[in-house]
Amino acid sequence: MRMKYSEHVHKLGVNVSNKIAPQLLLTLNYDQSKKNGPPFSISSEQIQQYYGEHYQINELINEPATIGSAPELKVTEHVWLLN
Secondary structure, eight states, X not given: OHHHHHHHHHHHHBOTXXXXXXXXXXXXXXXXXXXXXXXXXOOHHHHHHHHTTTOOEEEEEEEEEXXXXXXXXXXXXXXXXXO
């Protein structure tokens, strides 16, 4: 499902002159053995796997975050620029 989503994001970003529009991607990373989403955890390696073929990937920021259904879980929110 994630691969299909990343392909869909890429297709949405391609314009008529075949240039790819930059994308902003927000993700959460946490120990998924402690909470089995949603929201689902995604690692930086997975971001590279799904988007690396079409985009240069830059992490803009990462900060501690919480998930309302599991407030005790250690979560990091990441903001990525896909360019």
